[in-house]
Amino acid sequence: MKPFLREKIPVNFEDIPETTSYEAGYLVTKNAGWRNVRPVIDTSKCVGCLNCYLYCPDGVIFKKDGKVAVDYDFCKGCGICQKICRLGAIELEAEK
Amino acid sequence: MAKQFLSGDEAFAYGIRLARPHVISAYPITPQTIVVEKLSEFVEDGSLKSEFIHVESEHSALSCAIGASSVGARAFTATSSQGLLYMAECLPYASGGRFPIVMMNANRSTALPWNIYGDQRDSLSQLDSGWIQAYAENAQESLDLALMGYYIAEHKAVSTPFMANLDGFVLTHTYEVVDVPSQEQADEFLPPYRTENKMDLSNPKNLAFSAGPDTNSIFKYKEHIGVLKAKSVISEAEQKFETIFGRRYTGLTENYKTEDADYILITLGSISGLVREIVDKLREQGEKVGLLKIRYMRPFPNEEIAQAVKNAKSVSVLEKDISFGNEGAVYTNVNSALQKAGINIPTSNYIGGLGGKNISPQEIENIFAEMKNGISDIKFLGIGGV
Amino acid sequence: MAVNAKTLNETEFFYGHKACAGCGGSLAVRIALKVLGENAIAVLPAGCMSAVGFNFPQLCFGNNAIISTFAGTASMLTGVQAGLKAQGITDFHAVGFAGDGGTADIGIQALSGAIDRNDDILYICYDNEAYMNTGIQKSSLTPFGAKTTTTPAGKNIHGNIRPKKNMFEIVAAHNIPYAATASIGYLNDFMKKVEKAKNIKGTKYIHILAPCPTGWGIKTDETVEIAKEVVDCGLWYLAEYENGNFTLNHKPNEFSDIEKYLKKQARFRHLTDDDIEIIRKSRDEKWKYINKNFK
Numbered sequence: 001m002k003p004f005l006r007e008k009i010p011v012n013f014e015d016i017p018e019t020t021s022y023e024a025g026y027l028v029t030k031n032a033g034w035r036n037v038r039p040v041i042d043t044s045k046c047v048g049c050l051n052c053y054l055y056c057p058d059g060v061i062f063k064k065d066g067k068v069a070v071d072y073d074f075c076k077g078c079g080i081c082q083k084i085c086r087l088g089a090i091e092l093e094a095e096k
Numbered sequence: 097m098a099k100q101f102l103s104g105d106e107a108f109a110y111g112i113r114l115a116r117p118h119v120i121s122a123y124p125i126t127p128q129t130i131v132v133e134k135l136s137e138f139v140e141d142g143s144l145k146s147e148f149i150h151v152e153s154e155h156s157a158l159s160c161a162i163g164a165s166s167v168g169a170r171a172f173t174a175t176s177s178q179g180l181l182y183m184a185e186c187l188p189y190a191s192g193g194r195f196p197i198v199m200m201n202a203n204r205s206t207a208l209p210w211n212i213y214g215d216q217r218d219s220l221s222q223l224d225s226g227w228i229q230a231y232a233e234n235a236q237e238s239l240d241l242a243l244m245g246y247y248i249a250e251h252k253a254v255s256t257p258f259m260a261n262l263d264g265f266v267l268t269h270t271y272e273v274v275d276v277p278s279q280e281q282a283d284e285f286l287p288p289y290r291t292e293n294k295m296d297l298s299n300p301k302n303l304a305f306s307a308g309p310d311t312n313s314i315f316k317y318k319e320h321i322g323v324l325k326a327k328s329v330i331s332e333a334e335q336k337f338e339t340i341f342g343r344r345y346t347g348l349t350e351n352y353k354t355e356d357a358d359y360i361l362i363t364l365g366s367i368s369g370l371v372r373e374i375v376d377k378l379r380e381q382g383e384k385v386g387l388l389k390i391r392y393m394r395p396f397p398n399e400e401i402a403q404a405v406k407n408a409k410s411v412s413v414l415e416k417d418i419s420f421g422n423e424g425a426v427y428t429n430v431n432s433a434l435q436k437a438g439i440n441i442p443t444s445n446y447i448g449g450l451g452g453k454n455i456s457p458q459e460i461e462n463i464f465a466e467m468k469n470g471i472s473d474i475k476f477l478g479i480g481g482v
Numbered sequence: 483m484a485v486n487a488k489t490l491n492e493t494e495f496f497y498g499h500k501a502c503a504g505c506g507g508s509l510a511v512r513i514a515l516k517v518l519g520e521n522a523i524a525v526l527p528a529g530c531m532s533a534v535g536f537n538f539p540q541l542c543f544g545n546n547a548i549i550s551t552f553a554g555t556a557s558m559l560t561g562v563q564a565g566l567k568a569q570g571i572t573d574f575h576a577v578g579f580a581g582d583g584g585t586a587d588i589g590i591q592a593l594s595g596a597i598d599r600n601d602d603i604l605y606i607c608y609d610n611e612a613y614m615n616t617g618i619q620k621s622s623l624t625p626f627g628a629k630t631t632t633t634p635a636g637k638n639i640h641g642n643i644r645p646k647k648n649m650f651e652i653v654a655a656h657n658i659p660y661a662a663t664a665s666i667g668y669l670n671d672f673m674k675k676v677e678k679a680k681n682i683k684g685t686k687y688i689h690i691l692a693p694c695p696t697g698w699g700i701k702t703d704e705t706v707e708i709a710k711e712v713v714d715c716g717l718w719y720l721a722e723y724e725n726g727n728f729t730l731n732h733k734p735n736e737f738s739d740i741e742k743y744l745k746k747q748a749r750f751r752h753l754t755d756d757d758i759e760i761i762r763k764s765r766d767e768k769w770k771y772i773n774k775n776f777k
Contacts, residue, residue, distance in 0.1 A: 001300060001520065001544040003497040010539050016314045018322070019194040019255060019293040020307070024300035025544035027498040034503060050487035054669055055706050057501065057509040059494040074497065078504035078695075079703030118568035119561060147564035152595030156557035159550065159592070163525070163561020166548050169568055171561070185551055295523055295546035295562070297574060303548040305536035 003027050005073070031058070035077030037092040043067050045089035052081035052090060102274045104267040107235040108174075108200050108260070109134035110274070111242025113144045114282035115198070117172040119164035121149045121157040126212045127264040128176040128202040135172075146172075154179035158186035158199070165195035166303055168294035170246065173197070176264065177204035177218045184222065190257045191226025192319060193304050194293055196249035197257040198242065199227075203365065203416070204264040205451045213452020214264030215416035216364060220393070220425040226319060227259045228326050229393040231365040235272040238262050240343060243277075243286055247333040250289050253325040263366040263416075265452065277341055285340050327395050348397035350389040351404050353379060357386030358409040359467040362401070364390050364426055367414065367455055374460045385464050396429055402437030410442045410467040414460070414477075416449040423447075423474050442470050448477030485673045491516045499542040500534040504702030506666045506692035506709060507531055507608040511579050513669055514606055514688075517676040518575045520545055523566075525559050527589065528552040529581045530615040530694075531608070553588045555580040556596035559603040567602075575604060575680060582609040582623035585689075586649045597656040597685045604679050604686045607649065610694035618697040622647040625717070626764065627757050628749045630697075635752040645764060650689050654723040659684040661723040665691045667710030671720050671731060691718050699748020708746065714738040716765045721776060728776040740765065 003025030010016060039052075046067040053061040053068055060071040061081060070081075082090040102110065109131045112120075120139075122132035138144035147164075151157045154175050161171035175183060180201055190197055201219050205211040219229060228248065232238045238260070245258040262268050295301050307315050327348065334345045352372055354360055363371050368389040378385045388404050388411075390397060405411050411434075413427040422428065427445035434443065446463055448455045459477050466473075475481045495515035501508040507530055515522055524547040526532040532549040535542040550558035555578040563576040580589055585607040596603060612630045613619040619632040625646045629635040633642040653661045660682045664672040672690055679686035693709050695702045712718045713732065717740065720732040741758050744750040753761075 002494045003542050003544050005498075011310060013314055016311055016318070018318050020192060020305055020315065020538075021194075021293045021301050021303045022305070022538060022541055024302050024541060024546060025495075025497070026302070026539055026541045028539050029498075031498065031500070054487040054490070054513070055509065057503075057505050057512065057705070058499070059497055059512050063492065076503035076702075078705075079701075080504055080706055083703045084706060119564045121561070145568075147568045149560060149564055150599060151557060151560070152591060152598070155551075155553055156560070156592045156595055159554035159557035160561035160564070162554075163548075163550070163558035164565030164568075165561075166558075167523070167562055167565040167569070167571075169561075169565030171565070186554070189551055295548060297521055297546070297571070300520070300544065300546045302536060302541040302543050302546075305538045305541060305549065306533070307538045311538060 001025050005030070030073040031076050032073050035075060035095050037077045037079065038072065038095055039070055039075065039077070039081050039090050040093050041068055041070065042089045042091065045087050047087060051084050051086070055080055055084050098276050099273055100276050101271050102235055103130060103269050103271050104232070104235045104238045104262045105130035105202070105269065106134050107239040107274045108242050108262065109138070110276050111239035112172050113138050114277060114279060115170070115243055115246045115286055117146050118169035119147045119149065119161065119171045121151045121160040121173045123151050123154050123157045123179065125176045125179040127204060127268045128174045128200065130268065131174045131200055154183040155186060158183040158190060161197045162186060162190050162193065162195050165197055166295055168289065168291055168296070170289045171197045172199070174200040176202035177206050180218045180222065181206060187222055187225035187227060194255035194319065194322065195257060196246070196255055198245040198249055199257065199259050201259055201261045202264045202268045203261050211451040214266050215450045215452065216261070217417050219259060219261045220417045223393060223425060226323065227257050227394065228323060229259050229261060230391060231261045231393065232267060233366055233368050233389065234267065235270070235274045238267065239274055239276065240337065240345070243282060244333045244337060247286055248326055248329050251329045254322050254329050255293065256322045256326060261365065267366045281340050285336060323395050330392065346391070347400065348392040348395065349400040349404065350391055352387040352389070354386035354388055354404045356384055358384040359464055360386045360388050360405050360408045360411045361460070361463060362388045362390060362411060362413045362426070362430055364393070364415055367449065370455065370457060371414070371460055374457055374464070378461065378464060383464065390426065393426070396433070398433040398436060401430060401433045402439060405434070406437070406439055408441060410470060412444040412446055412463050412467055414446045414448060414463060418447050418450070442472045444472055445474040446477050447475070485517055485677045486670055490673070491519055493520065493544065495522070495544040496535065497542055497544065498540065500537070501530065502696050504695045504705045506694060506705045507581065507610055508534070509666050510606065510608045510690045510692045513673060514577065514676050515545060517673050518577055518680055521573055522575045522577050523562055525550050525555055525562060525576070525578045527555045527580050527584045529584050531579055533615050552584055553592055555584060555589050556592040556603070556605060559605065560596050560599065560601045563602050576602065577604045577606060579606050579608060581614070582607065582611055583613045583621040586622045586647050594656065597653065597658050600659070600684045602683055604688070607689045608692040609689060610692050610697060612697050614694045614697045623649065626761060627753050629752060630749070640752060640754065640757055650721070653687045654728070657726065658687055658723070661687040663689045663719060663721050665709045665713050665718055665720065667706055667713060668720060668732065675722065697749070700746060711738060711743045715740045715743045716769055717743065719772060730772060730776040
C-alpha cells in the first residue's frame, strides 16, 4: 500500500489511539515546500528507461504512458533524477 | 490439580507453561536461572509448544519479547537485578507500546558491592517504568501470578506489561508444596490473547512511533489510565481465579489482623510470612498489632492502605530498599497515601534484608515495640538511625 | 524474471518521509521494500530512517513497520519472526534497516546473537559512515580521515584516525547463510541481492553504502554518483558471502582517481597528500586481500 494524504489530522484526545499503533502509511503533510527547484520531464525526450524512477530517494517519479511523471506534492527537488537521466529529458526549473 | 513439591522459580515456570506463551526469550541470571532451565525442559519434552529463544543479553530478552508482542504473540521473559537494569531501556518501551508481556523478576541486590542475594532494590528502582508490579509471598502465589499476570496485562482496558517479583533465594529457591492446576482449568481461566495493537499482514500498521509535544502527554495519560484500570481488572481476575481454582487472593493488599490494630507493620514480599507469625505471637500477649502486606506496588494501593490504617496509632514500613539520600521507596509511597487521605500518624521506615541479610523475629518484635514511642524515624535494621 | 526498474513492484512503501533531499539511506530502504513487497515487516531502530518516517500522525511506511530500541534491531526482528512463526504465519519477510552506528556499534551484540541463532531475518545496514541523525558524529564505520563533529580536522589531528570496521567480514565470520555488500550507486546489484536474500531461510545481512549529502558535504544531486564513485575508486566493493565463500561481483578494470573522490566531499577536503597516500595504500592492501580470497 502506498502511503497517501488524509484529511483528518488526529490531535484531539479521542482521536489519539490507546496504544502507539496506527494505520500504516497515514500522511498529513506534503513535502512540496522543501523544494527550490522542480524537475520537469520533457516527454519528447523521455524514452521510459525508468532510471530516474529507480534512483529517486522519495519515490515520487512514477510510470505514466510509457514514460514518467512526478508527484510534486512530495518531490523535494534534490536533482538526482536530472543528473541520472542520460537523455537530458529532465530540466530543473526554479520554484517561484 | 496435582500437588507437587516445587521451588518458587519452578512454580513460576509451571504457571508459565499453563499460560502457553508463543515466545520465551531466555537469558540466565542467578537466582532466576531455574525458570528458564525448567521452561527449556518443558519445550524439550513437548509439554510446552513455545518458540524458545536463547538471547544473548537481557536487553535482547525484553526487546525480543516486545517484537513478539508486536505481532500479537504472547511473550514471556525473566530476569533479576543487573539483568533488569541492563534491560531497563526496554521497560518503558514495553509499557509505552502497551505490550502485555509477563516477566518474572527474581529480586536481588544490585552492585556495587556485588551480591547475588535477595533485596528489592532492583524492581523498586523501576517503579516509574510503567509496568504493573506484583510481589509474591510464596511458591503457590508465584505460580498463580504467572497465570493471573497474563489475564491482567492482556485485558483490553489495561494493555500493560506485568512484572511478577519473587524474593531471590528465600522464595525462588525454597521448596514448598504447590497445587499445579490442570491445563483445562488454566485454559478456562486465561483466554487466548487478541489485540489490535499488532502488525498484521492483512491490516498493516506502523507501531512504536514518535509523538511530539502536542500529543505526547495524551499517550502518557492513556498509559497511566491503563495502569490504574488494572485495579479493577486484578479484582475481576481474582474472582474468576477463585471460581476455577478455589484459591482466593485479596487484591492490591492483604490485611492481617489490622481491623482493630493500633500498630501496623507494612511489608512487601516473602518477609510477610515471618511478620504474620510475630503478629500472632504478640496478639497472644494481648498486643493490638497487625500486618499489611502490599501485593502490588503498581498500581499503588493508596485507598486500600489508607482504609486499613485509618484507626491505627502508628505504622511502620519494613522494606528491602533504600533510595539513597532519602528513604525506602515503599515508605515514600505509603506516606503519600496517608497524606492524601488526611491520616496524620507517626510513620517509621525500617530498611532491612539488604544483600540477603536475615531479618530476625526479634527485630520484627522490636519494630512493633518501637512503634509505641509515637515518633517517626528512618532506621537501618541492625545498624541504627540515619 | 530478473528484478530491475521495469519489473520492480510499482507500489511505494516508504513515502512522504522527512529525510533530507537526496538522502541515500531512504533510497536503500525504499528499493529494498519494493523488492520484498507488502509482506515485509520492517524494524527500524532509533536513527535517521525512523526519525523521518514515524512522526505520528505522519506515518510513512505502507507496510507493517515498527521502531526498535537503538541496540535492539536484530533482537526485535527475532521476536517478530518467532511471534509470527509461533502463530503459524510464514508468508512474511522480517527486515531490519539500521544505520552504521546502530549496526556496527550499539547493535552489534544483538546482531551477532541473531546470526548465531540463525533467525529467519534480513538485516540491512544502510551505512552513511557516521551518526547522521544526531548531527554527524564518528561511528566505527566512519572511514579514516573523515571529519565529523566528534573528529574535527585541525592542525594536530586530521579527522578520524581509525579505519572503517570490516562489518561484512565480521558478519561472514559467523558463517551466516548469506551476506553481501552493496552501494546505492549500483541499485541493480542491490536489488538482485535483496531478491536473493528474500528466498534464503536463516539470517541474511546486506551492507549497503548510502551516502548522506548533509554529513558528507556534497550536493543533494550527487548522492548516487558519489556512491558509484566510491566503488569505482576501490574504497568500497560489491561482494557476497555464501556457503563459506566470498565472491566479488564487480571488479573495476582500473580504479578511478581516489583523490578526486575524496576532495569532492567536504568531510575529506582537509586531507594532506600524506593522508591520501595512507588511504591509497590501505585500499591497495585490501584489494590484494580481496583478489587472493574472493572468487
